[in-house]
Amino acid sequence: MLQIRLKQAAAEVQTHLDTVMNDFTDVPVVEAMRYASAGGKRLRAFLVLEGARLHDVPRENAIWPAAAIEAIHAYSLMHDDLPCMDDDELRRGLPTVHVKWDEATAVLAGDALQTLGFECVTCPECHADPQVRAELALTLARAAGARGMVLGQARDIAAEKAQNALTLDQITALQAGKTGALFEWSAQCGARMAGADPAPERAFATALGLAFQIADDILDVEGDAEKAGKRLQKDADAGKATFVSLLGLDGAKARAQELSEAACDSLAPYGSQADTLRDAARFVIARDN
């Protein structure tokens, strides 16, 4: 069921992003937006759509925040890959935007993908109630900006320059911003659209995001670059502290397992209806890409 629903979410969000960008003027920046927002696991879109399912939010509404979060995620990857940031030439097995086009195109296409995210959550098709649209946009801004994702990235850059390696608490805080904030926003969307309390989803996503990141660190050490579709062992090469360097490989695996279980438990209020989300929490620590 999980794999079917992940594929379904990926296909639907792809179609939706294509439709939204269909009337954009054909310039290289827009081509790059389409290119970089294609593919990927679409885990964040899946979280939005599954959260919406739990609260009976119509799919044709929930697809808007699902597309929004994937646009935001794609922008963050595109800027992360820039030569002045991680300097990556490969993403999802394909040349990164600044390699295929140039840096200026990658900067601008990323900028416009961020903007597109806010367009998607505030358009009337997203939700009939403007209160919900305004809340989705406000919470998305808090999750994506200098209080959330960008703060995590800024701390990551600061850590690379610092003399002392990060502690476990510091890495946890860094990742809560870098990965956790968007996961949390995605998982809470459905509840927010239904006017329900998103607390169970928030707890789920906090644990899931951290488990995901620990799994990423494990994958960086143990993974296969071809399957992952990107360069691996970057952190070890850079001498960066990671969950693996701090906890050891076995310790990191045990911690990821604990977090995955905690994520599953936090969905208790939804009973078996949340089983696909629980499967996702098991999947993120077992994936090979």
Add this chain to the structure above:
Amino acid sequence: MLQIRLKQAAAEVQTHLDTVMNDFTDVPVVEAMRYASAGGKRLRAFLVLEGARLHDVPRENAIWPAAAIEAIHAYSLMHDDLPCMDDDELRRGLPTVHVKWDEATAVLAGDALQTLGFECVTCPECHADPQVRAELALTLARAAGARGMVLGQARDIAAEKAQNALTLDQITALQAGKTGALFEWSAQCGARMAGADPAPERAFATALGLAFQIADDILDVEGDAEKAGKRLQKDADAGKATFVSLLGLDGAKARAQELSEAACDSLAPYGSQADTLRDAARFVIARDN
């Protein structure tokens, strides 16, 4: 009156942006956000605040979109100044962010300033009615993204690489995105917040934006780099078509004058209440920076 109100708008928006960013974590990216969002003419904030005055929108509400548009404007300048874009080392008479810090900081701080813009227009303090907040965010996204400002920048980059110089119509379309879209959004804010028809303000800002850009092209040829606080004669050096190269210096001045007058006329429905905005339309074609 114009100079007093411009200064007042600049001071108030500065205080407001400082307050909004006050509880942000102190990392270099946040320092760079503060640095790059300080100073400038604050013309867009002024347009928001004057439009709000015309419609009796309380200043404590209107300051939010005023801060938002200056955050968006500051982000676009920061990314424009990057080595892969215009490669400028001076902005408002000070070193640009990538010179003072580094490129990664400039990319991230710009990203977070864009996000901050959306946070400012969707927070409940901006407007009691969520319909208005959602509309401000949606229209801001359309103005700033691949339908507006970024499209203009993308066309600008494409033009630099093209074999043939742009025609007058093409430059006009390019500038309508690059400069016009944010001017139009700013001027219409007050009417939108009051639930009034923003058509007069839109017509005003379309003409104002184009007049502003023609004046910029004239300044690029005739201006004093010290007063302007940035490098001049960039376009001529780059062999780019500009309003001056297409219309001649006198032709460009005449066109700017016509547009400034058309901008003033479009505010007829507001009578003398809009005189400060009219003064602004005269000011933008007479400024030396």
